[in-house]
Amino acid sequence: MHTADRRVVLGLHRSRHRRDVLTGALDLGVTAIDTASNYLHHRSHHVLGEVAGDLLPKFSISTKVGYFEDEHSLSPARLRGAVEKTVNDLGREPDALLLHNPEHSAPNAEVLWQACAVLAGAAEKGRCGAWGISTWDPRPLVGLDVPRPDILMVRSGLLVSSGVLDAAEALVTAWRPTRVRGMSPFGGSVTDPVWQKFDPRMFLRTSDATPIQAAFRVAFELPGVEAVAVGTDDTEHLRELCGGLEHEIDADVLRAYWQLLRQSA
Numbered sequence: 478m479h480t481a482d483r484r485v486v487l488g489l490h491r492s493r494h495r496r497d498v499l500t501g502a503l504d505l506g507v508t509a510i511d512t513a514s515n516y517l518h519h520r521s522h523h524v525l526g527e528v529a530g531d532l533l534p535k536f537s538i539s540t541k542v543g544y545f546e547d548e549h550s551l552s553p554a555r556l557r558g559a560v561e562k563t564v565n566d567l568g569r570e571p572d573a574l575l576l577h578n579p580e581h582s583a584p585n586a587e588v589l590w591q592a593c594a595v596l597a598g599a600a601e602k603g604r605c606g607a608w609g610i611s612t613w614d615p616r617p618l619v620g621l622d623v624p625r626p627d628i629l630m631v632r633s634g635l636l637v638s639s640g641v642l643d644a645a646e647a648l649v650t651a652w653r654p655t656r657v658r659g660m661s662p663f664g665g666s667v668t669d670p671v672w673q674k675f676d677p678r679m680f681l682r683t684s685d686a687t688p689i690q691a692a693f694r695v696a697f698e699l700p701g702v703e704a705v706a707v708g709t710d711d712t713e714h715l716r717e718l719c720g721g722l723e724h725e726i727d728a729d730v731l732r733a734y735w736q737l738l739r740q741s742a
């Protein structure tokens with residue numbers, strides 16, 4: 478059993494929610510999981526409670542609300558219902574509850590503020606440990622004001638466009654979240670042809686990393702985040718990711734890359 482390392486968050490978006498993967502994660506010191514009410518065909522919370530109810534107290538659980546069976550919604554009444562359903566289905570309060578991709582509802586300032594206020598209120602009442610916002614495309618949210626979130630979750634890594642990176646940084650500056658978390662470091666797939674076209678190890682000072690470790694390591698820097706939610710249903714893959722966290726980034730190469738991204742945008 479390794480000591481807990483909160484930098485790696487096991488994301489359950491593509492997961493089959495297998496118990497052995499969860500126990501494998503704990504053995505590796507990965508004690509944070511990230512899910513959402515709509516994952517696993519809207520059954521993630523329920524299945525987690527069923528398959529691994531006894532393990533859940535060992536994890537820090539973040540989850541998200543905003544996707545309902547029929548549509549995405551920021552309706553305060555529906556969000557309040559989703560908070561209660563989350564607690565019931567999981568059998569415990571989540572450590573963090575995030576508003577899921579609010580940009581999908583094209584919110585104006587008032588709608589977004591009220592939706593956030595529901596989650597902030599849930600945290601105040603102890604229905605979740607912390608609250609925040611998870612956004613796949615932060616660009617439509619720039620310029621909208623929200624109560625100060627505990628967590629902001631944004632895409633991170635080498636496949637993120639400069640527009641999305643700049644928008645994420647603008648939200649960090651404007652919203653001042655206590656913690657910023659990255660997600661989807663491989664854009665959902667390591668078999669996408671783009672990963673054959675270059676070697677992510679060019680961003681490291683060290684030479685003994687695997688390309689996947691290098692891409693994962695860069696996801697902590699583009700933009701700067703303290704933890705990254707990554708998906709895997711394979712404990713050996715998770716071991717590989719955890720084994721590459723200490724590789725040193727070549728800051729000059731990274732800076733040049735970000736500048737190049739901006740110029741080409």
Ligand SMILES: NC(=O)c1ccc[n+]([C@@H]2O[C@H](COP(=O)([O-])OP(=O)(O)OC[C@H]3O[C@@H](n4cnc5c(N)ncnc54)[C@H](OP(=O)(O)O)[C@@H]3O)[C@@H](O)[C@H]2O)c1
Nearest residue numbers: 488489490511611660661662663664665707708709710714
């Ligand atoms: N808007 C949102 O809130 C949002 C959107 C997207 C994602 N997320 C969060 O971010 C998490 C991760 O995103 P994601 O799953 O879409 O994408 P991802 O983490 O970029 O990629 C997951 C893929 O990478 C593969 N992989 C991981 N480690 C590997 C390794 N060492 N070797 C080979 N393949 C490896 C996995 O395959 P194997 O299973 O074979 O290892 C899986 O197919 C999600 O689960 C979710 O928690 C949030």
